[in-house]
Amino acid sequence: MFELLGVSPQALFGQLLLGLINGAFYAMLSLGLAVIFGMLNVVNFAHGALYMTGAFVAWLLLEYAGVGYWAALLLSPLAVALLGIVIERSMLRWLYKLDHLYGLLLTFGLALVIQGLFRNEYGSSGQAYQIPELLQGGQNLGFMFLPNYRAWVVVASLAVCLGTWYVIERTKLGSYLRAATENPALVQTFGINVPRMLTLTYAAGVGLAALAGVMAAPIYNVSPQMGGDLIIIVFAVVVIGGMGSILGSVVTGFGLGLVEGLTKVFFPEASNTVIFVIMAIVLLIKPAGLFGRAA
């Protein structure tokens, strides 16, 4: 057995896996934020609250309707996407002509409302969510124990991220989306319904957040404040990566998760703040972000 700087391989790889999982959620959330910001010019502060809503919908489905994990994986993002459509149609669309800051303020207010409603209804303590039967147990890899569910989260979120990248960068629909990001007025004159695209982009972005929420439910407890602290870290991830590139946000998300995991092993006191420190360093060296276009 090898020992690395006095750290057992079990602890090291265990934390790395946890880091990879956190990174998966950072990646999925920052991806959605980047897509929404690209199209709508709104930094969606409600992203964390909608991620939490996704997890809660899954829990509610199981608790009151007996609908299991696999169905929730589809139903919960759909429900949250519907909520997203309502939010975009009724509120966000009135802000497109104003400063971006108003979008941030509005969605901050929405986050407070959503989070507050869930806290009033279900209290602050977390609700446990069972791992689906198919994914219970784990593999012993010799140097560490790999729970099946965690392996699934990493693989599935990678697939979702790459799928999103493929849709945006390699399909016809994605090319419309990219064109509308660059010049909405021109795309509109080509006969493409840009307002509808904005609505659907927002719905897809928050649907992605809800999907991350369902995947997170069996790992963390389902609690009203699970999104509030996460969104701030995701903002730092977005600043580090820059919102210009899809693959950039995915790489940054996973990478920072790993760095956080490593910090937990070697310097646990700093594990909460390491991402903010990295953000400060990136701001000094490359203010536009690692993958961002220069201002």
Added chain:
Amino acid sequence: MAIADTKVAEVSLEATPTALPEHGSLRHHYAAFAVMVALFVAAPYGVYPVFLAKLLCFALFACAFNLLIGFVGLLSFGHAAFWGAAAYASAHFASKGLTVTPFTVLGLSIPINIAIPPFPPELAIVIAVIVAAVFGYVIGKFAIRRQGIYFAMITLAFAQMVFFFALQAKFTGGEDGLQLGPNANRTALGVLDLRSNMALYWFVLGVFLIGFLFIYRVVHSPFGQVLKAIRENEQRAVSLGYHVDRYKLMAFVISAALAGLAGGTKVFVTGSAALGDVNWPMSGEVVLMALLGGMGTIFGPVAGAVVLVAIEELLAERAGAWVSVIQGGIFVLCVLAFRRGIVGEIARLIRKPL
């Protein structure tokens, strides 16, 4: 970035009645100021003074925040860091004073032995202001490297870093926070005993007025005119030869220091500094106060703070858990339909900037 800049200009037109003459007669400012002071002087005879003192602290906090968003066009989502750090500093020095025992660094023993008893409130507050200004300098130095929406995200992230620091550090008391305690020095300026509610109120009113007048002076100085130029069109200010970054950083430090003045004073009202003071909902609350009262107006943040703190006080008894839902709702309503805020709407009605 060109698009973002034109949008910044748009918003300021929206938020402040800049179309109205800024110069010329400022007599209505003096009148409004006189009314405000008269109200605050009369208020403690009808309303619980400690509640009013807390309200004044938040009003000053909101004014400090408004200096950035209203007059430089920078949205800081991390002002809780300055308010909270100052509160911790103030609570620490007022209750424990300064004690340094000999210690060893890199094998060198440093024979310093300092034991200063608890500081009087005014000195504790001055130190709190310095602490907040230093935090403001460091965070501002990083944050002004990006504009617009990124600025908001960066300040928020750094404030969260300060929060985690406060959570883990020993001297902040972690989850328990710092209590002022029975040993704390509460004799301000050698004569005012802050244990008396009325004395406390007059002391806080004095601090508030100093901060308020200072902000008024800054906004109406040549320095303030440059800040407004940056708000209206940053590129043009650069091409006119102004070191925009220096102006922004200076404004950020002033705003942080005044937020610290408010936070450091608050400790003597509530008797403690706690994690809630550095956490992000506090940053959101001060944004809401400025938004509700009217961003970019002189008196707006005071009005916003009065309304919000009053709402919270009323609700705390009846429906404590609903406070954040109602705050969020006010946020949404203000952004959708009431972007000028209370004082901004009044200013539009009387066609004079307030």
